[in-house]
Amino acid sequence: MFLASSAKPIDDNLKNFVDEIEAQSPSLSVLAARQFRYSLRQTPVELNIKEPRQFNVLEEFIIRAAIEFQPPPTEDELASVLGLDSVFIKTTTATLRSLQTLSATSPITVTPEGRSFYEKGSVPQPPYPIQINAITDPLSDKITFQSESLNETMINLPDLADFITIDKTIADIASLPLEEIQKSIQASGLALHIPEEGKIVASCKVVASTQKIWRKISLFVIFDALEDKLSIQIRNGKQILESASNWLEVLHSESRISLQALCKLSTEAINFEREAILKQKNTEIEARIEKIRKEALETSTKANNEIDKSKVLGEAVQLRNGQISLAFSEVLNSAKSQILIYSPWVNQAVVNEKFITLLQKLANRGVWILFGHGIARRQEDEDKPVPPEVEKKIRAIKTPDGLPSVQFFWLGDSHVKEVIVDKEIYLCGSHNWLSYRGDYLPRGESVYKVTIPHQVQEAYEFLANRFQNHAQKLWENALENRDFQMAVESLCVRGALGMEDIALKEIQNNNWLELLPVWLNVALQGLKSKNLPGDSESFKTALSLLSQVSIEETFIEQLQQGWRKVIGAIAINNPETALNLLSDEVWAQFIRLKIVQESDSPNDFILYRI
Structure with a gap:
């Protein structure tokens, strides 16, 4: 069994963070967590800021003349045109x-900066x-600016630089081009350089010596069992420093840092x-099955009156050989809303x-089916891949509304065969549900049929957590590639x-309204199986999104x-519930989007649908 947290190289004051990371997913385990300090460089600088003011009539005429007159006029020529004393012009x-x-010499010509201000109806005020x-940060490899000074504090932690050569070189402030400083100031969120408003940083100079400021950071070494991947994460409090984390992972992959030295992790x-x-998941399943095995043995030795009582609370019954295929078929046929299968x-x-044909029959009556398969830790390592024609047939099974009713995908890393129907019946054992050779002769196999609520729930x-993680990955990939079909699979x-x-919140948060019809069909499947109540808040949320939809949408x-x-x-199930959803605001949207006719009324619409 793997080490307990207390035996891992984890600093005491990071244990809460470790718990939070591991709570994100059962597949995550923090192998080490340690705190360090590293130094920032703080340099006081003085900026000169230019801001605009409206030009007066004479200024406007002079600048306009300098732009439009060809050739550009001198002060004396312009004074003659205006009939003014040249002193005023000069x-x-x-x-x-x-x-x-204006440029420094005569004739009068406008500088690019002057032209920019003129187009906004202004001239710059004297700089202030x-x-x-x-702040120069060697870990993030960037320079930021801030109004307040960082406090110089003593931090009694190991210096990260003693373990890692932080050879990232950031240019001194004094040597940076003004344009780069302006961009950094904008990226820092300071309202000091806003060219579109005419406010610009005109110059920058160092006014005091650079000061070393210590900052505390945390380093986590995390293993993801689903990905079979080790990662290094750097945090400042709860904030993940992506750039620093990626940099350390590159150094580790190139064997330029030692986790033994950093975290005492060999x-x-x-x-x-x-x-x-990697073995833990199957170990947990084996422990659960061993418990079920004992329950089945106890059930078989109970007196008749005790057996009757056990049926009220649920039971674990062992099935052998020919009983297995019959029970498998009966259990699948009994499904009302959901089947999970792992083979x-x-x-x-x-x-x-x-x-x-059986799967299509189940789909027609509103049953969702999730198939997970695979035994190897990586899909490419499977020695018995699923035949393409089999996968094609399974994926072709649709709901009456055209949605894929059966989701079929590789999860891998499990040899246990499991079936769960409606969260009420659990089949587990040595029988290969979807891969035996087709014979029904005794082969020494056994399966447990479990209806004990807490064991089924466990x-x-x-x-379900494995399927949920898969759905999340599908969604993330769909977002990244704007892959509609992949998004549909995730929703299903x-x-x-x-x-x-x-699923609806993801659509709403990512403004992917094109997926709303898909979500409605998913919800419709839930309504038909009575797994989703008609008064679910999700329907109110979905209706509120109608105002964001144009009638011109494809x-x-x-x-x-x-x-x-x-x-x-x-x-059909509750006319009053349906009517309550059709508020005045919703009905107006239904009419606008031509979901109903203007001549319809909510009552007539409901009666017609029953």
Whole structure:
């Protein structure tokens, strides 16, 4: 068994962070956590800021003349045109030259900066100074600026530089081009350089010596069992420093840093922990099955009256040989809303036309089916891959509304065969549900049929979590690539797990309204199986999104059909619930989007749908 947290190189004051990281997913384990200090450089600088003011009539005429007259006029020529004493013109041009609006010599010409201000109807005011601090961070490899000084404090922690050569070189402030300083100031969120408003940083100079400031950081070494991947994470409090984390991972991959030196974590310890963690999931399942095995043995030895009592509370019954396929078929046929199956292997002997017909029958009555398969830790290492024609047949099974009712995907890293139906019945054992050779002769196999609520729930939570993690990865990839089909698969998995609300929030948060018709069909499947109540808050949220949809959208027809079906499905079970959803605001949106006719009324619409 892998080491307890107390035996790992984890600093005491980081244990809460470790718990939070590991709580994110059962697949994550923190192998080490340690605090360090590293130094920033703080340099006081003085900026000169230029801000605009409206030009007066004479200034406007002089600048306009300098732009439009060809050739550009002299002060005397312009004074003659205006009928003014040249003193007035020369005084004004001297002011404009001091503001870098006009070039320094005659004739009168406008500088690029002057032209920019003129287009905004202004000229710059004399620059004024302001002092801020430039912070050079070697870990993030960038310079930021801030108004307040960082406090110099003593931090009694190991210096990261003693373990890692921080050879990132950031140029001194004094040597940086002004344009780069301006960009850094904007990126720092200081409202000092806003060119579109005419406010610019005109110059920057160092006004005091650079000061070393210590900062505390935390380093975590994390293993992800699902990805079979080791990662290094650097944090400042709860904030993950992405750049620093990526940099350290590169150094580690190039063997330029030692986790033994950094965290007292040897390669041997990492490999030991990795193997133990990878085995943990199956160990947990084996322990659960051993407990079930004992329950089955106790059940078989109980007196008749005790057996009757056990059926009320649930039981674990052992099935052998020919009983198994019969029970498997009966349990699947009994499904009302959901089936989860895990089988290391899948072949054509089981997934035949009869089996496909059964799955389609289940889909037609609103049952979601999730298939996980695979035994190897990496999909490319599977020695018995699923035949493409089998996968094609399974994926072709649709709901009456055209959604993929069966989600079929590789999860890997498990040899246990499990079936969970409606969170009420759990089958587990040595029988290969989807890959036996098609014979029904006794082969010494055994399966446990479990209806003990807490044991079924335990098995469900474990398997459902794996499917949920898969759905999240699908969604993240779909977002990154704007892959509509992948997003549909993610929504269907979440619908199968009764997570329609989370699926809708993802659509809302990422403004992917094109997926709303898909979500409505997912919800419709939940309504048909009575797994999603008609008064779910999700429907109110989905209705609130209608105001963001244009009648010109390419998916408007699917959206119209989806809402008609959903309201109809709710109305069949409870007309009042359906009517309550159709508030005045919602009805106005239904009319605008032509989901209903203007001549319709909510009552007539509900009655027509029943």
